[in-house]
Amino acid sequence: MNRVEYDTEGxxxxxxRYSLHDGPGIRTIPFFKGCPLACKWCSNPESQRPQPELIYKKNDCIRCGKCIEVCPQNALSPDNPYFVDRERCVQCGECTKVCPTQALEMKGKRMTVNEVIxxxxxxxxxxxxxxGGVTLSGGEPLAQPEFARELLKACKAKGWHTAIETTGFTTKEVVEDVFPWIDLALTDIKAINPTVHEQNTGVNNSRILENLLRISFITKVIVRIPLVPGVNDNEEEIRSIAEFAKLMSxxxxxxxxxxxxxxENKYTLLGRIYPMGDTPSLAENKIEKLKKIIESMGFHCHIGG
Ligand code: SF4
Ligand code: SF4
Structure with a gap:
């Protein structure tokens, strides 16, 4: 069905805007809220929960107390180290309306396909x-499958190139429904070892791997590996991922x-603890060594997106 449902909401x-990564040319990237995974290294923690979510920027707060007066839940207090009591907050957004400095802000907004277009x-x-064109990202765009599909159809109706950044954690039906509208899929493979995957992302990878094979038979795929210390920065795991990529079309x-x-700072804004602690960055020579392994297995390999 090619008719676009422009009223679909997500x-x-x-x-x-103006992204030079995440697909060819200059891209605009709508970031979808909500993700079924909880990767410990996630650099967009504000993307993980599906609903709009309050953030508090301590450095912008002038301690005027206006927000405290309007909060119906008594969730705000300077005595709280994070200022917001997340157990009490119901994400109503009332405090953001009175904050003169936008130190309080709701992350996430309901929009129709028409508004996004x-x-x-x-x-x-x-x-x-x-x-260039449009790249859906998140969060996980496929966690809002109707919204993703209708937005992609609307982009194709305009003649734009479409891409998606996806974990692949979805159903076979969603893959078959959405990917015909996608020109390029940027699919993460975080680990082949199922235990390593589950311990670090919160989900088993069997459904992901099945879907990535499926996706590769529908559209062009670039495989991405988030290279994470102590998770997959070893020769065995990188070889396993490249072997799997060979099975894809x-x-x-x-x-x-x-x-x-x-x-890391975003976790503080959301009142959460950074799961990676003080894990140091990877050494350049280690990254280069793993890149060479991938190249030796017949792939082009780029560092970065
Ligand atoms: S979003 Fe609503 S409940 Fe949460 S702190 Fe603000 S006013 Fe209170
Ligand atoms: S209204 Fe804004 S600036 Fe005033 S105390 Fe609340 S967060 Fe801080």
Whole structure:
């Protein structure tokens, strides 16, 4: 069915413009809220829960107390080290309306496909001139499958290139429903060892691996490996991932995405503890060594997205 349901609603937490990664040309990236995985190294923790979520930026707070007066749950207090009592907060957003400095902000907004397309349209000329387009990211876009499908159909109706960043954690039916509208899939493989995968992401990888094979027979795929110290930064795991990529149809490129701590501060804004603690970054020579292993197995390998 090609008719686009423009009224379909979903929750996004950001629309990022002018990205040079995540697909060819210049991209605009709608970030979907909600993810079935909970990777310990996630650099977008604000993406994990499906509903809009309150964040508190301590450095922007002028301690005026206006938010405390309006909170119906008594969830705000300067005596709380995180300021917001997450057990009490019901995410009503009332405090954000009175905060003069936007120290309190709701991450996540319900939007229709029509509203998102109006935003994406602003870069239409750039898409055409650069050979770019739209990349769905998150969170996990496939956790909102109808919204993802209708948004992709609307992009294709405009003639734009479409891509998706996905964990692959979904159903066979969703894969078959959504991927015909996608030109390029950027699919993560975090670990082949099922125990390692489950311990570090919260889910078993069997469904993911089945889906990645399926996806590769529908659309072009680039495999991405988030290279994480103590998780998959060893020769055995990297070889296993590359062996699996050989089973997929038409995969010739693997991207290594080395662990970084850019998302650490966001955990504080959300009142959460950073699961990776003080894990150090990977040494350059180790990344290069793992890259060479992938190349020796017949793939192009890029460091970074
Ligand atoms: S979102 Fe609502 S419940 Fe939560 S702190 Fe703000 S006013 Fe209180
Ligand atoms: S209203 Fe904003 S600036 Fe004032 S105390 Fe609350 S968070 Fe801080």
């Amino acid at each position: 929750v996004l937490f950001n629309i990022q 109006r935003e994406l349209q602003k870069e239409e000329n750039l898409f055409r001139r650069s050979g 038409g995969v010739d490129t693997i991207h290594l995405l080395p662990y970084h701590t850019f998302g």
